[in-house]
Amino acid sequence: MTTDMTGRALRLLALLQTRREWSGADLARRLSVTVRTVRRDVDRLRGLGYVIDSARGHTGGYRLAAGSDVPPLVLDDEEAVAIAVSLHTSAGGLTGIEETALRALAKLQQVMPRRLRGRVAALETSLAGITWDTSGPRADPVLLAALAVACRGHEILTFDYTARDGAGTSRRVEPHHLVASGGLWYLLAHDTNKADWRIFRLDRIADPVQTGRRAAPREIPGGDAAAFVARRISAAPTRYRAVALVRAGADDVRARNRGLGTRVRRLDGNSCRVDASDDDLSRIARTLAGLDVDYALDADPAVLDHLSATAHRMLRAAAAPEPPRP
Known part of the structure; x- marks a missing residue:
């Protein structure tokens, strides 16, 4: 049985971050403790500022929820290296992301163990990114993050969308995947009104609203989100042939x-x-x-x-x- 309360609490936090909801019994089994001990450890995490929702009963469980502040995250070695390198290269096509990424990278490197700093430094010196054109459409990173959360949770969204001809429409979709291509970001989603799959450019999406309703996950035609978006892009009408x-x-x-x-x-x-x-x-x-x-x-x-x-x-x-x- 795990006796180190601090280590066990960190392990519990790591588990809560890996999926949307855990039952008390599952957590107790993974930590080799009793369900009562899990409840006490959850209360300790709450005291540190983590917002953990819980539901009683046979189908009850624990879920790490959003709070008013960002508490510390628990990352394993591979996750820390991946985040550091991603911040260093920073995603293209996003408005204002470069400065924000550098601030986050500085904070992460400050607390990163020495054994990982060497790996990150080696990767950073071996990687380079080329931005050919910064005058084109740029996506909002806040919007990108909100859509990513909706994709993960299969939460139905509504938003205003401007088509390529300038016409405005209101859309209601089941978001599935975000795909970057040619300096642009696309949302792949199932349009509930059209009863079909659609792709939406992020720079044309405005005023997204979370409905609070979730849809059952759908299978993408062909099973590959990137390939599906590539086919739709190549088949889209153009002004000049x-x-x-x-x-x-x-x-x-x-x-x-x-x-x-x-x-x-x-x-x-x-x-x-x-x-x-x-x-x-x-x-x-x-x-x-x-x-x-x-x-x-x-x-x-x-x-x-x-x-x-x-x-x-x-x-x-x-x-x-x-x-x-x-």
Whole structure:
């Protein structure tokens, strides 16, 4: 039987953090103590500022709840290292996250054991992130956290959503997963009004409201959230159409253009189809230039005009380069 009250309380706290609810009997079994001892240890944690809800009866149990302040967390070695490295690299596409991540990292490193600091330092010096464009849409980290909690708890949400054409709608969804792609964040959810799966860009979501109602977990078509979102993104309507028939294998094209993903379709071993359609003409030009192989193009007139103008501009620059300055 566990006799170290402090160590046992920390172990109890670690268990409460791993899942939404525990029965008293389950906790007692995991800690090798009596149910009465579990109740006393729960009271000790409450005295330290942790908000632990409990329900009596056969189906009762304990749940770590949100309080007015953030009490200390119990992390194992792997969790501490993972959080430190994640804070160091900080998620892209989020407004104001960089400064907040650095403050949190400084606090974590201050209390981190010496044996872990070396591991974190080695990882930090070996990792680097590149932000190509900070002028695009940025998601709110508070919104991201709220949606993540709703996904974990399968809690039904309502929010206002602005579609790509600017039209505003009110949505009621069962949130399932958050997916980052191309500097943007997407919420994958089952829309209760549409009775179908939908993806929502976080920068277009406003005024989310938790309903307090929970839905039974649903199975994603295909079972992979990231793959599902990638398929929906590639199938979404765009303003300009541009499809290239490329004289290279699909695997070779994907290897040289990591961001294309499902937009590449294999035709045979030596050719593939690349859908470069987009709302932005300049992005279409960059996608096609990145192919770096011969291709035939089927595109809207506006796309062809833009590519022709861009090509002529580059040819003029190449034909008359500016002389080097002294």
